[in-house]
Amino acid sequence: MGKIICLANQKGGVGKTTTAINLAASLATLEYKTLLVDTDPQANASSGVGIELTEVEDSIYSCMLEYLPDVEESDEEPVAAKDIILETEFPNLYLLPSNDDLAGAEVEIVDETGREFLMKKALEEVVDDFDFIILDCSPSLGLLTINSLTAADSVIIPVQCEYFALEGLAKLLNTIRLVQQGLNPNLEIEGILLTMYDRRLNLSNLVIEDVHKHFQHLVFETVVHRNTRLSEAPSFGMPVLAFDAKSKGAVNYMNLAKEILKKNEMP
Amino acid sequence: MGKIICLANQKGGVGKTTTAINLAASLATLEYKTLLVDTDPQANASSGVGIELTEVEDSIYSCMLEYLPDVEESDEEPVAAKDIILETEFPNLYLLPSNDDLAGAEVEIVDETGREFLMKKALEEVVDDFDFIILDCSPSLGLLTINSLTAADSVIIPVQCEYFALEGLAKLLNTIRLVQQGLNPNLEIEGILLTMYDRRLNLSNLVIEDVHKHFQHLVFETVVHRNTRLSEAPSFGMPVLAFDAKSKGAVNYMNLAKEILKKNEMP
Numbered sequence: 262m263g264k265i266i267c268l269a270n271q272k273g274g275v276g277k278t279t280t281a282i283n284l285a286a287s288l289a290t291l292e293y294k295t296l297l298v299d300t301d302p303q304a305n306a307s308s309g310v311g312i313e314l315t316e317v318e319d320s321i322y323s324c325m326l327e328y329l330p331d332v333e334e335s336d337e338e339p340v341a342a343k344d345i346i347l348e349t350e351f352p353n354l355y356l357l358p359s360n361d362d363l364a365g366a367e368v369e370i371v372d373e374t375g376r377e378f379l380m381k382k383a384l385e386e387v388v389d390d391f392d393f394i395i396l397d398c399s400p401s402l403g404l405l406t407i408n409s410l411t412a413a414d415s416v417i418i419p420v421q422c423e424y425f426a427l428e429g430l431a432k433l434l435n436t437i438r439l440v441q442q443g444l445n446p447n448l449e450i451e452g453i454l455l456t457m458y459d460r461r462l463n464l465s466n467l468v469i470e471d472v473h474k475h476f477q478h479l480v481f482e483t484v485v486h487r488n489t490r491l492s493e494a495p496s497f498g499m500p501v502l503a504f505d506a507k508s509k510g511a512v513n514y515m516n517l518a519k520e521i522l523k524k525n526e527m528p
Numbered sequence: 529m530g531k532i533i534c535l536a537n538q539k540g541g542v543g544k545t546t547t548a549i550n551l552a553a554s555l556a557t558l559e560y561k562t563l564l565v566d567t568d569p570q571a572n573a574s575s576g577v578g579i580e581l582t583e584v585e586d587s588i589y590s591c592m593l594e595y596l597p598d599v600e601e602s603d604e605e606p607v608a609a610k611d612i613i614l615e616t617e618f619p620n621l622y623l624l625p626s627n628d629d630l631a632g633a634e635v636e637i638v639d640e641t642g643r644e645f646l647m648k649k650a651l652e653e654v655v656d657d658f659d660f661i662i663l664d665c666s667p668s669l670g671l672l673t674i675n676s677l678t679a680a681d682s683v684i685i686p687v688q689c690e691y692f693a694l695e696g697l698a699k700l701l702n703t704i705r706l707v708q709q710g711l712n713p714n715l716e717i718e719g720i721l722l723t724m725y726d727r728r729l730n731l732s733n734l735v736i737e738d739v740h741k742h743f744q745h746l747v748f749e750t751v752v753h754r755n756t757r758l759s760e761a762p763s764f765g766m767p768v769l770a771f772d773a774k775s776k777g778a779v780n781y782m783n784l785a786k787e788i789l790k791k792n793e794m795p
C-alpha cells in the first residue's frame with residue numbers, strides 16, 4: 262500500500278513543485294517506485310520531468326470524472342489512472358500528468374455530491390502499484406487542493422524563508438485541521454519544509470527562528486537552501502539529481518527523502 | 529476618471545503583490561491619489577501596507593455583493609466601496625482591503641448572471657475619486673482574476689526571471705485575449721515587467737532574452753532586480769520607499785511609475 266504525500270500551500274512560488282519533483286526523484290533513486298501526480302493546471306511538475314505538454318491527452322481530471330455519480334450522461338470517455346500514467350526518463354519515477362482540462366475542474370465539480378473524494382477514488386486503483394505517490398498542488402485552497410488533502414496520507418508544507426510565506430501558514434494549518442475533522446481523519450502533517458534559505462539574509466534567519474518557535478515539532482531537520490541549480494534543472498526537463506547530483510539542492514532533497522524514510526521506518 | 533491597472537499572473541510568487549504595493553506607493557509619492565485594491569484572500573497587499581488584518585471587517589467582496597441580482601434575499605448587508613476604503617500611513621495611498629470572505633467568493637458567485645462584472649460595478653462609484661486604482665490578484669485565472677481583468681483599463685504582467693514563470697505566459701496572454709474579445713474590449717496590456725532579475729545568473733539572462741525575443745514591444749524598459757529590501761519591507765508593513773528609499777528596489781519601482789506616466793502622457 263503506497264504512501265500518498267501531498268505538497269500544499271496557497272502562497273505562490275514557495276517551492277511546492279520543486280519539492281514534489283525532487284523528493285519524488287530522490288525516492289526513485291533510492292529504489293522506491295514513485296508516482297508524481299500533477300494536479301496543477303500550470304503543469305510545471307509535468308514539464309519539470311521532461312514531459313512534452315502538447316502530447317498529454319488525459320490528466321488526473323479525466324480519472325476523477327469516472328467517479329462522478331452521473332458519468333453515463335457525460336460524453337467524456339472516463340479514463341482509468343492506470344492507462345494514462347507515463348514513464349519518465351528517470352528510473353522508478355512515473356508521472357500522472359496535468360493538462361488544460363484541470364483549469365475548469367473546480368467549477369465543473371462544485372455541485373457534485375462527493376466532490377472532495379473524486380481524486381481519492383481515482384488513485385485507489387493504483388495506490389498498490391507504487392511505494393510513494395507525491396501530489397503537487399496549485400497555489401490555492403480550492404476544491405482540487407481539498408481533493409488532494411482528502412486523498413493523502415500526509416501533507417508536506419513548503420514555507421519559503423520570506424515574510425509573506427509566514428503569514429499564510431496559520432490559514433493553511435486551519436484548512437488542514439478542517440479536512441482532518443471531516444473529509445480525512447487520517448491525514449497527518451509529514452512536516453514543514455523551509456525552502457530557499459539564504460544564510461546571508463537577515464530575513465531568512467528571522468523566518469527560520471519564527472517557524473521553529475511556533476511549530477518546532479513539525480519542522481523537518483532538512484532545510485532546502487537557495488540554489489540556482491534547482492531553478493535551472495526544470496528548463497532541461499529533469500530533476501536536479503539528473504542535472505547536477507553534487508549540487509547543494511540535490512543533496513538537500515536527498516536528505517529530505519532519507520529523513521522521511523527514517524520517520525516512516527522504511528529501510 | 530482614474531486609470532485602473534490590474535496585476536495578473538497565475539504563476540505564484542512572481543512579484544504581483546510586491547509590484548502592486550510599490551508601484552502604488554511610487555505613484556502616491558509623485559502626488560497621484562492612488563487606491564490599492566487587494567482582491568487576494570491571502571491579503572498580502574493589505575498587510576504589506578501596514579493594515580492590521582484582524583481589524584478588517586469588509587472587503588471588495590462585500591461591495592461586489594451589492595450588485596448581485598437578488599441581493600435583497602441575502603442577509604449580508606451590502607456595502608459601498610466608499611465606506612470601507614482605508615487610509616494608509618503613506619500620503620496619497622489608500623487601501624480597499626481583503627479578508628477571509630474572499631476565499632469563498634468564487635464558488636458563491638459562480639452561478640450568478642453578470643458574475644464577471646461585479647467588481648467593475650463596485651469600483652465605478654470610486655473611480656473618479658482617484659488618479660490610479662491598482663488591483664492585486666491571487667495566483668489563479670479564476671473568477672476573481674477575471675473580475676479584475678474585466679474592471680481594468682490595463683494589465684501589468686510580472687514575470688519572474690525563472691523557467692516556470694516563462695511557461696505560463698502564453699496561457700495568461702490567451703486568457704487576456706478572451707477577456708478582450710468578450711468581457712472587456714478596452715483592456716490593454718500595460719506591459720510585461722521582468723522581476724527578481726539577478727545579472728549573475730545565467731538563467732535570468734536567458735529568460736530576459738527570451739521574453740524580449742517574443743514580446744519585445746510589450747516589455748517595460750524598467751527591470752526589477754532581486755533586492756532583499758523589497759522582501760524585508762512588508763515585514764515592517766511599509767512599501768520599500770518608506771523602508772529604504774535609496775535601495776535598488778525603491779529606485780526600480782519609482783522608474784516603473786515614471787515609465788507608466790510617460791506612456792500614458794501624464795505629467
Ligand SMILES: Nc1ncnc2c1ncn2[C@@H]1O[C@H](COP(=O)(O)OP(=O)(O)OP(=O)(O)O)[C@@H](O)[C@H]1O
Nearest residue numbers: 273274275276277278279400486487488492540690
Ligand atoms: N531552493 C531553491 N533555490 C532556488 N530556486 C528555487 C528553489 N526552490 C524553488 N526555486 C525556484 O523558485 C520558483 C518557485 O518555485 P516553485 O515553482 O517550485 O514553487 P511553487 O510553490 O510550486 O509555485 P506555484 O505556487 O506557482 O505552484 C521556481 O522558478 C523554482 O525554480
Ligand SMILES: Nc1ncnc2c1ncn2[C@@H]1O[C@H](COP(=O)(O)OP(=O)(O)OP(=O)(O)O)[C@@H](O)[C@H]1O
Nearest residue numbers: 273423540541542543544545546667753754755759
Ligand atoms: N525584486 C525582488 N527581490 C527580492 N525579493 C522579492 C522581489 N519581488 C518579490 N520578492 C519577494 O518574493 C516573494 C514573492 O513575491 P510576491 O509575494 O510579491 O509575489 P506574488 O506574485 O504576489 O505571489 P502570490 O502568487 O502568492 O500572490 C515575496 O516574499 C517577496 O517579498
Ligand SMILES: [Mg+2]
Nearest residue numbers: 277278301305
Ligand atoms: Mg507549483
Ligand SMILES: [Mg+2]
Nearest residue numbers: 544545568572
Ligand atoms: Mg501576491
